Amino acid sequence: MKIRKYCKIDREFVVIDGALYPFPKEEGTHFLTALYRALSVDYPKFHKMDTLSKLGFLASELIFREEDENILMFDNMAIICFNRSSSLEYDTKFQDSIEAQNYYPSPSVFVYTLPNIVTGEIAIRNKLYGETSFYITPHFDAVQMVRTVENAFQDRDTQSVLAAWIEAYEETQEVLMMWVEQGKDGGMPFLAENINTLYNKSF
Amino acid sequence: MEELILKLKKEIIEVLNLEDVKPEEIDANAPLFVDGLGLDSIDALELIVLMEKNYGIKLKDASQGKEIFKSVAVMAEYIQANRTK
Amino acid sequence: MITCVGHNIISSLGFSSSENYAAVKSGSSGLVLYNSCFDSVEPFVASMIDKVVLKEKFTAICNDSNHYSTLEKAAILSVLDANKTAQIELSNARVLFVLSSTKGNVEALENDHQQTKKYLWHSAQRITQFFQNPNTPVIVSNACISGASAQIAALRELETDHYDKAVVIGADMLSKFVIAGFQSFKALSSECCNPFDVDRTGLNLGESAATIIYSKKIPELRTLPNTHFSLLNGVVRNDANHISGPSRTGEGCVRALTYILKNIDTQDIAFINAHGTATSYNDAMETVSLNRTGLNQLPTNSLKGYFGHTLGAAGVLETIISSLALADHTILASAGFSKGDDREHLNIVSTNQYTDKKMFIKMLSGFGGCNATLLVRNGLEE
Numbered sequence: 001m002k003i004r005k006y007c008k009i010d011r012e013f014v015v016i017d018g019a020l021y022p023f024p025k026e027e028g029t030h031f032l033t034a035l036y037r038a039l040s041v042d043y044p045k046f047h048k049m050d051t052l053s054k055l056g057f058l059a060s061e062l063i064f065r066e067e068d069e070n071i072l073m074f075d076n077m078a079i080i081c082f083n084r085s086s087s088l089e090y091d092t093k094f095q096d097s098i099e100a101q102n103y104y105p106s107p108s109v110f111v112y113t114l115p116n117i118v119t120g121e122i123a124i125r126n127k128l129y130g131e132t133s134f135y136i137t138p139h140f141d142a143v144q145m146v147r148t149v150e151n152a153f154q155d156r157d158t159q160s161v162l163a164a165w166i167e168a169y170e171e172t173q174e175v176l177m178m179w180v181e182q183g184k185d186g187g188m189p190f191l192a193e194n195i196n197t198l199y200n201k202s203f
Numbered sequence: 204m205e206e207l208i209l210k211l212k213k214e215i216i217e218v219l220n221l222e223d224v225k226p227e228e229i230d231a232n233a234p235l236f237v238d239g240l241g242l243d244s245i246d247a248l249e250l251i252v253l254m255e256k257n258y259g260i261k262l263k264d265a266s267q268g269k270e271i272f273k274s275v276a277v278m279a280e281y282i283q284a285n286r287t288k
Numbered sequence: 289m290i291t292c293v294g295h296n297i298i299s300s301l302g303f304s305s306s307e308n309y310a311a312v313k314s315g316s317s318g319l320v321l322y323n324s325c326f327d328s329v330e331p332f333v334a335s336m337i338d339k340v341v342l343k344e345k346f347t348a349i350c351n352d353s354n355h356y357s358t359l360e361k362a363a364i365l366s367v368l369d370a371n372k373t374a375q376i377e378l379s380n381a382r383v384l385f386v387l388s389s390t391k392g393n394v395e396a397l398e399n400d401h402q403q404t405k406k407y408l409w410h411s412a413q414r415i416t417q418f419f420q421n422p423n424t425p426v427i428v429s430n431a432c433i434s435g436a437s438a439q440i441a442a443l444r445e446l447e448t449d450h451y452d453k454a455v456v457i458g459a460d461m462l463s464k465f466v467i468a469g470f471q472s473f474k475a476l477s478s479e480c481c482n483p484f485d486v487d488r489t490g491l492n493l494g495e496s497a498a499t500i501i502y503s504k505k506i507p508e509l510r511t512l513p514n515t516h517f518s519l520l521n522g523v524v525r526n527d528a529n530h531i532s533g534p535s536r537t538g539e540g541c542v543r544a545l546t547y548i549l550k551n552i553d554t555q556d557i558a559f560i561n562a563h564g565t566a567t568s569y570n571d572a573m574e575t576v577s578l579n580r581t582g583l584n585q586l587p588t589n590s591l592k593g594y595f596g597h598t599l600g601a602a603g604v605l606e607t608i609i610s611s612l613a614l615a616d617h618t619i620l621a622s623a624g625f626s627k628g629d630d631r632e633h634l635n636i637v638s639t640n641q642y643t644d645k646k647m648f649i650k651m652l653s654g655f656g657g658c659n660a661t662l663l664v665r666n667g668l669e670e
Contacts, residue, residue: 033222044241047222079526086392086408086429091465095397098468100327104256105472107248108219111532111655113469114390114431120656123526129543131524132658133437136427138409144424151444155523157547244533248473265474 001150002187003178004160006198007059009035010174013203016062020203032058032173039065043125050090050112051168053121056081059177060122060162076159078131078152079119082145085169086136087115118166128162131155140165140199142192149180149190165199207279215275218253219246231276247272259287290446290454291518294374294501295608296366299494299595300335303345304369308605309612312594313640317623319480319492319596326464332476334462335494335596337362350418357393357405360414362497363459367419370455370499378419382452384445385425387412387459388438389600395463415457423451431654432563433524434458435603436662439500440522446504453504458604459497466493466599473532475567482624483564483590484571484636491565494596498605517611520647520663523547527657534569538577540659541651545581548649548663557586558645559619559637561610563652564590565597566624570653575632583649589637593623603652607664610648614666619643 007016011031014021023038025031032054036046039061046057090112097106111117119132131152137144149163164177176199180190188194212226221240229240236242247268254260254271260282262268271281296304300318301311311318318335322328339358346361347353349368356364371378389408396406404410412425426445430437435458442454460466470476470493477490502519525543527535535541560583562574578584591606598605613620619641628636650662 044221044223047220084407084409088406091391091394091397091406094469095394095465098327098464103327103329103468104252105468106252107469107472108245110469110472111245113465114429114655116430116654116656116658117531118656120526120531120658123528123657124530127528129526129528129540132430132526132656133524134429136408136412136429137424138407138413141424144426147450148426148441151441151448154444154447155547243530245531251474252472 001180001182001190002184003190003194004181004187005063006176006178007062008176008198009055009059014062015203021062048108049121050087050117051173052087052089052115052166053112053118055166055168055173055175056118056122056164056177057125059164059175060126063177063179064126076130076157077128078155078158078161079122079128080131080133080135080149080152080161081119081164081166082135082137082141083115083165083167084137084139085167087113088169122162130158142195142199145195146190146192153182204279204283207283208275211275211279211282214253214257215250218249229275232274234274235272254282258282260285289518289520290443290502290504291506292500292516292611293376293503294370294372295499296370297496297498297605297608298337298342298362298366299496299598299605300337301594303341303365305608305612309609312591312609312620313616313618315621315623317480317594318494319593326462326467328467328471330471331478332467332471333478333480333492335492336462337495356414357411359389359393359459359461359497360411362461363415363457364418366497366499367415367455367457370501374501376453376501378455379421381422383421384423384442384451384454385412385416385421386438386442386454386456387415387425387427388434388457388604389459390429390431390434391460391463391466391599394465398464430658431656432597432599432602433652433654433658433660434600435605436522436650436652436660437524439519439603439607439662440524440660442502443519443522446502454502456500456502456604457497458601460599460601461495462493477566480624481566481592481596483566483592483622484575484628484634485625486627486629488566488568488571491567491592492596494598496595496598496601496605498601498608500604500608516667517614518665520665521548522660522662524658524660527659529657531657532655534573534653535657536573536576538573538580540657541573541577541653542580544659544661545577545583545649548661549581552663554583554586556645557647557649558614558643559587559589560649560651561606562588562590564592564622566592573653574651575629575634578634579632584634587619587635587637587641589620589622591620603650603660607650607662610650611664611666614643614646614648617643
């Protein structure tokens with residue numbers, strides 16, 4: 001397996017295939033909204049998403065934006081995501097909406113109280129009909145990511161996997177997304193040590 | 204009425220996170236759903252919460268929303284007639 | 289292919305698979321009307337585990353009962369009972385635990401956001417530590433298809449020889465959080481649900497912890513009771529349509545069905561156990577999918593009328609009940625069904641029927657546009 005392309009977004013930097021992606025930060029605007037604006041995509045639903053989905057959406061936009069849509073490579077792509085805190089950011093937000101004194105449960109918050117919604121958002125945006133799965137690990141775990149993605153290729157239709165670590169809770173907002181294919185040529189080997197390097201590398 | 208319509212537009216923009224939409228861009232008589240603002244079923248449910256939270260109007264089921272959420276003007280008329288707060 | 293060597297269900301209908309199956313076969317339902325529960329302003333129908341009995345049973349096996357949440361207690365008891373037949377060494381490094389849950393201990397958020405027990409991985413670790421299993425558990429949180437995703441994860445881990453046995457647990461409990469959420473979606477019915485019925489009014493929620501212990505190697509024939517089954521195949525596909533609304537064309541579901549039916553003669557399928565939540569949109573989507581794949585003549589049922597929708601446990605619980613039915617040559621009646629929609633034909637089973645076929649299909653769909661199918665066969669390979 002090899003990494004055809006990758007994208008990393010955290011509060012400091014946006015990196016695409018090893019190169020910094022500069023974008024203007026705006027005072028008083030969330031960095032993810034600023035990045036969305038810098039990409040000039042017209043997708044108003046972005047503003048309705050939870051942070052997990054925003055991170056996943058933007059990383060996948062950065063990965064796919066220069067790809068040729070006509071070669072239909074996406075039809076057999078799986079989306080497999082991992083994190084530590086599930087959907088706790090929106091779980092907490094929904095819990096706040098059902099406190100006794102102010103009980104107005106919000107459907108648009110509740111729908112994001114499942115971590116796998118981000119996989120659906122990416123599938124909808126890119127018309128991907130393959131497998132979508134979400135796994136929880138106690139911490140960033142490159143070994144389990146490799147194992148799980150390797151296993152996903154047992155699905156005989158799956159040609160490539162969009163694999164991502166996406167965490168959005170409390171102080172952490174980060175994504176490392178990798179477009180993984182089988183074979184060796186034309187990409188960095190999809191190995192735990194390489195994934196750890198990409199995850200830990202600072203710019 | 205004009206005042207209520209403007210207030211409602213601002214509330215809709217806020218609860219539905221219509222980040223890039225300004226109140227004056229919403230035509231009070233245009234359909235809210237189907238094209239228009241690109242709203243969907245979750246947005247409709249969220250408007251039901253808005254009616255209850257801000258105006259004390261309780262809709263029993265989602266299907267009632269179809270008539271009421273036709274346009275901002277229709278919504279405002281319904282609120283005017285039924286509000287309890 | 290992997291083979292089940294032990295299973296258990298804890299639900300409103302009992303604390304073992306056989307108790308649960310006997311209740312369902314006799315037509316009993318665990319659904320009850322709750323007028324004021326979880327601070328709900330509106331009455332709702334749900335199926336809930338008897339917490340007094342659960343606590344008693346747990347105290348009998350563990351003297352540190354307060355240390356575990358209700359979900360963890362139920363999961364541990366479920367694994368213990370499943371292992372009565374499986375008799376595997378749960379602390380062995382060749383045994384993997386796989387946990388499926390949508391909301392875990394979400395009620396922990398009611399008091400203190402800082403608690404570690406709100407994390408799903410923490411619950412999973414509690415469970416594996418109880419059994420002194422050294423491996424990092426696999427945790428799947430894939431909305432309502434999680435119970436199928438967990439079995440697919442086990443299938444892959446065993447078929448690649450990473451492990452010899454997998455303990456697949458599906459568990460979800462009800463809370464103010466879950467009830468309020470589904471109410472905000474206007475999806476809960478205040479009556480017992482009627483999957484696939486033309487007059488269906490929405491879903492009921494349910495609690496369960498269910499376990500299947502899978503083995504890669506087929507054990508000696510004589511050591512297996514006749515109720516054992518094999519998971520032949522399983523797959524997940526997305527609708528790419530909407531994060532909460534099921535696709536009107538059933539695209540993901542159709543693809544998931546098509547995948548597992550490759551090289552399978554549908555004449556050999558005894559029945560289809562659908563997701564059948566009794567919401568208008570889900571059942572319509574499954575109806576379209578079964579029609580599109582030409583499976584609409586096959587006997588089809590939903591178990592939600594007995595257990596409600598048990599969320600992350602549903603895929604595990606419903607696989608066990610359906611396989612027990614198959615071993616008993618029975619296609620279970622779809623509780624709550626009386627009249628279908630004339631426009632779209634389906635063969636919904638309204639009374640228990642006889643079958644001598646050996647396979648069934650399990651279907652599940654969930655938020656995020658995900659759809660799963662499993663192909664299960666009774667007994668061992670011929």
